[in-house]
Amino acid sequence: xxxxxxxxxxxxxxxxxxxxxxxHAAHGELLIPGEVLMTEDEVLRAYTEESRLPAGVxxxxxxxxxxxxxxxxxxxxxxxxxxxxxxxxxxDFVELADAAAQHMRSCGCHDRPSATxxxxxxxxxxxxxxxxxxxxSSRLRGCLIGGAIGDALGANTENLPMDVVxxxxxxxxxxxxxxxxxxxxxxxxxxxxFEAVIRAHVRQRITGESELTTVTQHAYQRWLHTQKTPWDxxxxxxxxxxEPDGWLxxxxxxxxxxxxxxxxxxxxxxxxxxxDQATITKPANNSKGCGGAMRVAPVALADEDPAVVFALAAxxxxxxxxxxxxxxxxxxxxVLVHQLLRGKDLLAALDVAxxxxxxxxxxxxxxxxxxxxxELAASGDPGVARVEELGRGGVGDTAxxxxxxxxxxTDDPNDAxxxxxxxxxxxxxxxxxxxxxxxxxxxxxxxRPDWVERxxxxxxxxxxxxxxxxxxxxxxxxxxxxFVRYPPS
Amino acid sequence: MGDVEWxxxxxxxxxxxxxxxxxxxxxxxTGLVDQLVAxxxxxxxxxxxxxxxxxxxxxxxxxxxAARGGSVRSQGPGALIWALPAAVQRLDEDRIRExxxxxxxxxxxxxxxxITLAAHLFTPSELDPxxxxxxxxxxxxxxxxxxxxxxxxxxxxGALQGGPEHDVRLVAEELYRRSW
Numbered sequence: 001x002x003x004x005x006x007x008x009x010x011x012x013x014x015x016x017x018x019x020x021x022x023x024h025a026a027h028g029e030l031l032i033p034g035e036v037l038m039t040e041d042e043v044l045r046a047y048t049e050e051s052r053l054p055a056g057v058x059x060x061x062x063x064x065x066x067x068x069x070x071x072x073x074x075x076x077x078x079x080x081x082x083x084x085x086x087x088x089x090x091x092d093f094v095e096l097a098d099a100a101a102q103h104m105r106s107c108g109c110h111d112r113p114s115a116t117x118x119x120x121x122x123x124x125x126x127x128x129x130x131x132x133x134x135x136x137s138s139r140l141r142g143c144l145i146g147g148a149i150g151d152a153l154g155a156n157t158e159n160l161p162m163d164v165v166x167x168x169x170x171x172x173x174x175x176x177x178x179x180x181x182x183x184x185x186x187x188x189x190x191x192x193x194f195e196a197v198i199r200a201h202v203r204q205r206i207t208g209e210s211e212l213t214t215v216t217q218h219a220y221q222r223w224l225h226t227q228k229t230p231w232d233x234x235x236x237x238x239x240x241x242x243e244p245d246g247w248l249x250x251x252x253x254x255x256x257x258x259x260x261x262x263x264x265x266x267x268x269x270x271x272x273x274x275x276d277q278a279t280i281t282k283p284a285n286n287s288k289g290c291g292g293a294m295r296v297a298p299v300a301l302a303d304e305d306p307a308v309v310f311a312l313a314a315x316x317x318x319x320x321x322x323x324x325x326x327x328x329x330x331x332x333x334x335v336l337v338h339q340l341l342r343g344k345d346l347l348a349a350l351d352v353a354x355x356x357x358x359x360x361x362x363x364x365x366x367x368x369x370x371x372x373x374x375e376l377a378a379s380g381d382p383g384v385a386r387v388e389e390l391g392r393g394g395v396g397d398t399a400x401x402x403x404x405x406x407x408x409x410t411d412d413p414n415d416a417x418x419x420x421x422x423x424x425x426x427x428x429x430x431x432x433x434x435x436x437x438x439x440x441x442x443x444x445x446x447x448r449p450d451w452v453e454r455x456x457x458x459x460x461x462x463x464x465x466x467x468x469x470x471x472x473x474x475x476x477x478x479x480x481x482x483f484v485r486y487p488p489s
Numbered sequence: 490m491g492d493v494e495w496x497x498x499x500x501x502x503x504x505x506x507x508x509x510x511x512x513x514x515x516x517x518x519t520g521l522v523d524q525l526v527a528x529x530x531x532x533x534x535x536x537x538x539x540x541x542x543x544x545x546x547x548x549x550x551x552x553x554x555a556a557r558g559g560s561v562r563s564q565g566p567g568a569l570i571w572a573l574p575a576a577v578q579r580l581d582e583d584r585i586r587e588x589x590x591x592x593x594x595x596x597x598x599x600x601x602x603x604i605t606l607a608a609h610l611f612t613p614s615e616l617d618p619x620x621x622x623x624x625x626x627x628x629x630x631x632x633x634x635x636x637x638x639x640x641x642x643x644x645x646x647g648a649l650q651g652g653p654e655h656d657v658r659l660v661a662e663e664l665y666r667r668s669w
Binding site: 347354355358359361363364365367368370371372374375378379 | 516517518546547549550551553554555559560561562563564565566622623624625639640
């Protein structure tokens, strides 16, 4: 028989007595599944003991009742403990908070620093980490899931003329995800970029050293390994690791050739061979392909300062693309995402992104693409002809222009995705970038739920978003399992 | 630095036609017309600062950022806007370069194209600029002469051809009066 958890004892003792329960259970601990915090339900479901958690729950936080009342009461008016289970009880937050407040006043615990810190430090006997998944991730999920959806929308028609697309999909072109909504190299590399951002944050947290670009180089070498390059040929001269590390590369579905860009693979192979990291001043090549820009959305998370984000994204793209239009378009794109995640509208975001752009040498081509997109968006009548006037999206400046145009020309992220994918160029990349922007602008809730549900790697994205939130929270893990999951290199 | 060889002062009708043509050619890029108004002001620096601090749409992105301060060095097409007030006022090359520096930075390669356009704008001579990347002032000028391109090139093409009635005529008339 399971011994009663303290809160269960209190629920038993004060059954039907909210005042009594609130007064005595303020320090009692409840378990909240991470997924619960991501829903819009008005009822917060919590559990008294780990064995009572619903099947399939992988992430949860152990929180004292007074923390629940102070932090979550405003967004979820009711608390339901052990729904459908023993010791079930449902409370109105206001009523319960009032009861708990009486205790907090008499106890003085509310003023003790430990009361506010305690939620950040729990580790159970098995080494589990407990963490909250806050609501602020909607735009970030929208950005990354939107990008994956765009990528999957265009996965089977990349660089096919629209005549062929019409033949295959009908007179409206692409209108839905394919039966197998698999992503391509765009999302693969975006995931490795995101992993690098998390690992760089871990590195900075434990060493004080800020070095995203090198960490990203290593991440891309792991991606290269997933593209049928043996690890000893992919890892680079500076690595002696016997095998690629970290959680992400363990996903076997990543080990698929999904039309990887030759510019990327050849530049990464060159790094593996020489150990020389390409930079803006020591370029890998003279390519302005869109492969530098399509992967950098997560760089938006790397810093508060948009100018720093611009520089980091440009340096990221320069690892594989040496032409200014290749890496400057990446800088603009990351700053757009950075601003959209902060709630700005797209024109305001663009205003910020153009600032660092025009201060860089050889910005003119990227500026021209942006101005062209703005001009076409203001001209109305969105459609294939407008998109194709902007180019084929194969290079950074036109891919950025098409993504920007698609999101500006519509006020619905799903329409933006379809607009950005229906053209005869590099449509998985343009739609991926448009999806990043539209998702960050509108949030994941505005994207078609069936697309969100079906797109490949959505659970991986959700998990990484949750991990990012944890890594950047006050409860950032310090256990070995986290550093195995996200090694700081 | 040399002087532009001004053959004769422009007539008011030519100035108005050029300004109206620019506005017509700009089309949805109405911000370019607002910028032309600022560039035609008695104190362009102050006028550009005021222009850049107000909400705007479809402007030249480079000029907008430069007018807000900070270092910019660009050869973008937006610099060509300076050719209109420069030609009306028959400015010398040094002054034109100073003005171009306000929006495109000192020593901007765009200044040469601006001077070429300004010197030609109110003359009957044929303009035959060399081809260049269309995202530069030189390239946009070449496109404008051929009646091609978009954005600034289209607006400049309008200025070369003249255009129908537009409120910007008042700015042109005021600048013309001030130039005497």
